[in-house]
Amino acid sequence: MTPYESNTTLAAIADKLRTAQRIVITTHAKPDGDALGSVVALAEALESMGKTAERWVMPPVPGNLSMLARDGHLHRYETESDPLPEGEPDAIVIVDTGAWTQLAPMRAWLEPRRERAILLDHHLRGDDVAALRYIDSSAAAAAQIVAALIDELGVEYDDVMRDAIYVGIASDTGWFRFSNTTAETHELAARLLRLGVDHAELYAKLEQAERPEKLQLMIRALDSLKLIADGNVAVMTLRRSDFEDTGAIQEETERLVDLPQVVGDVQVVVLITETDNGPVRLSFRSKPGIEAVDVNEMARQFGGGGHARAAGARVDAPLDEVRRRVFEAAEQLHAARATQ
Numbered sequence: 001m002t003p004y005e006s007n008t009t010l011a012a013i014a015d016k017l018r019t020a021q022r023i024v025i026t027t028h029a030k031p032d033g034d035a036l037g038s039v040v041a042l043a044e045a046l047e048s049m050g051k052t053a054e055r056w057v058m059p060p061v062p063g064n065l066s067m068l069a070r071d072g073h074l075h076r077y078e079t080e081s082d083p084l085p086e087g088e089p090d091a092i093v094i095v096d097t098g099a100w101t102q103l104a105p106m107r108a109w110l111e112p113r114r115e116r117a118i119l120l121d122h123h124l125r126g127d128d129v130a131a132l133r134y135i136d137s138s139a140a141a142a143a144q145i146v147a148a149l150i151d152e153l154g155v156e157y158d159d160v161m162r163d164a165i166y167v168g169i170a171s172d173t174g175w176f177r178f179s180n181t182t183a184e185t186h187e188l189a190a191r192l193l194r195l196g197v198d199h200a201e202l203y204a205k206l207e208q209a210e211r212p213e214k215l216q217l218m219i220r221a222l223d224s225l226k227l228i229a230d231g232n233v234a235v236m237t238l239r240r241s242d243f244e245d246t247g248a249i250q251e252e253t254e255r256l257v258d259l260p261q262v263v264g265d266v267q268v269v270v271l272i273t274e275t276d277n278g279p280v281r282l283s284f285r286s287k288p289g290i291e292a293v294d295v296n297e298m299a300r301q302f303g304g305g306g307h308a309r310a311a312g313a314r315v316d317a318p319l320d321e322v323r324r325r326v327f328e329a330a331e332q333l334h335a336a337r338a339t340q
């Protein structure tokens with residue numbers, strides 16, 4: 001197995017891109033602010049060098065994020081009947097993931113083109129998706145790596161690049177709150193502010209643009225809250241009926257899992273979501289600190305995974321059975337920690 005690490009430098013990647021004329025840029029399915037911000041900023045930078053840069057995304061793309069692309073066309077690839085990139089591009093850049101599972105829709109197109117693919121990522125694990133890899137797990141966001149590459153290319157920022165990079169680093173750091181935020185992240189943010197980023201406006205557009213149904217779903221989630229394991233673990237459950245009654249959609253569960261963290265004693269939060277005919281979704285969060293719980297380990301017990309502070313799983317079982325197993329796992333974890 002190829003270790004998941006860099007095998008080249010950003011300078012070498014910049015050289016490679018300078019010699020390419022047509023470049024396809026893509027990212028993980030269901031792109032978030034970092035994924036889309038990275039795609040948009042890099043495409044814009046390459047276009048300013050006179051190149052053809054195509055932005056390929058795998059939906060759903062949140063509506064408030066697609067505004068990042070401004071006039072840049074977003075190619076959406078969702079099902080096999082959708083058109084793929086035409087002919088053979090000179091280079092392909094994959095950002096913010098190196099995992100085939102996250103690139104699944106376009107895998108059949110990407111895999112035979114591995115030799116001309118370049119990966120820019122900040123995750124701990126991934127597959128051998130590209131011949132050239134630049135992986136920096138200390139980077140708070142893929143956008144932080146893209147920003148360094150833009151400097152390497154010697155491109156001046158325009159407004160689109162500026163906002164896209166800012167949204168990338170702000171989304172992946174929870175607007176500079178999470179433990180992945182570093183001095184470099186703040187330095188980059190400061191530089192973007194000097195270039196004129198309207199951070200308050202971006203925050204409002206991205207984080208304060210929900211539908212009223214979101215609030216109704218939030219009420220349901222909080223109403224279902226159970227504090228267990230001496231109040232250290234908060235479990236919330238959303239049933240299919242909660243979506244039917246409120247008119248909320250699955251995507252509107254985003255960030256609900258953060259809510260119970262306002263309570264001091266709560267170390268771990270689990271959100272259990274029943275989906276339409278699909279597996280039950282589990283989202284895990286834990287607070288940082290010396291006593292921090294590794295929720296990646298918890299998620300693994302349910303066949304999932306992720307990061308130490310944020311993880312997820314999908315379980316093919318009835319909701320109430322999954323719920324019982326979550327309660328058991330939480331109590332077991334708590335008992336094990338109490339005896340340490």
Ligand SMILES: [Mn+2]
Nearest residue numbers: 034096142172
């Ligand atoms: Mn990211």
